[in-house]
Amino acid sequence: MIQSDLDLFGPSPQRLAAQTVLLPGFVLPQVETLLDDLRPILRAAPFRHMRTPGGQAMAVALTNCGSLGWVSDQQGYRYSTHDPLTQQPWPALPESFLQVARNAAETAGFDDFTPDACLINHYLADTKLSLHQDHDENDFAHPIVSISLGLPAVFLFGGMQRKDPTQRIALNHGDVLVWGGEDRLRFHGVMPVKPGTHPRMGARRINLTLRRAG
Ligand code: MD6
Ligand code: FE
Numbered sequence: 001m002i003q004s005d006l007d008l009f010g011p012s013p014q015r016l017a018a019q020t021v022l023l024p025g026f027v028l029p030q031v032e033t034l035l036d037d038l039r040p041i042l043r044a045a046p047f048r049h050m051r052t053p054g055g056q057a058m059a060v061a062l063t064n065c066g067s068l069g070w071v072s073d074q075q076g077y078r079y080s081t082h083d084p085l086t087q088q089p090w091p092a093l094p095e096s097f098l099q100v101a102r103n104a105a106e107t108a109g110f111d112d113f114t115p116d117a118c119l120i121n122h123y124l125a126d127t128k129l130s131l132h133q134d135h136d137e138n139d140f141a142h143p144i145v146s147i148s149l150g151l152p153a154v155f156l157f158g159g160m161q162r163k164d165p166t167q168r169i170a171l172n173h174g175d176v177l178v179w180g181g182e183d184r185l186r187f188h189g190v191m192p193v194k195p196g197t198h199p200r201m202g203a204r205r206i207n208l209t210l211r212r213a214g
């Protein structure tokens with residue numbers, strides 16, 4: 001096809017593992033809507049550095065929206081209906097987040113995804129996220145939809161055990177990563193974010209992960 005190298009509709013989905021799909025640029029048309037809906041969430045529930053159960057402040061700053069939010073403190077990792085900072089319920093999950101998550105999940109082959117939690121991570125230059133598994137959710141049958149905004153990152157995508165080799169995956173502004181099924185408990189992390197300035201987002205990376213936690 002004559003136009004094939006023009007990539008008019010953006011690059012196509014890439015299957016990274018049996019049930020893991022990268023959707024490059026999937027949310028680019030919705031970025032402004034997502035940012036408009038993010039602003040009031042951040043006013044009500046600002047980014048903060050939570051402490052690991054071991055007492056260390058996390059490098060990534062985070063907050064949540066949805067009926068459940070992921071929290072970490074001396075008691076451990078868990079989902080909570082309320083923001084420990086404000087004692088208020090987490091801000092509601094905007095319809096735009098829900099729609100994008102549902103569409104991305106469906107494109108990746110997961111029907112009827114209805115998230116109830118969105119973890120919002122904030123990275124500055126040099127911030128990294130150590131290798132971990134997402135296992136605080138109730139039912140691992142539901143996928144996770146991860147939306148990247150701002151500075152690019154290198155995502156480490158490992159196996160079922162911490163020691164397993166990792167693939168390095170570039171995550172750029174507007175990309176969506178969907179994973180579930182047999183890949184749901186793979187170890188993963190984020191390499192230190194390279195300093196830079198994104199034309200829309202500035203000197204930061206923001207990642208939204210939508211989950212069904214409860
Ligand atoms: C991040 N993401 O990209 C961190 N977890 O900033 C995650 O930890 C993650 O992207 C589960 C599924 C997808 C993810
Ligand atoms: Fe994770």
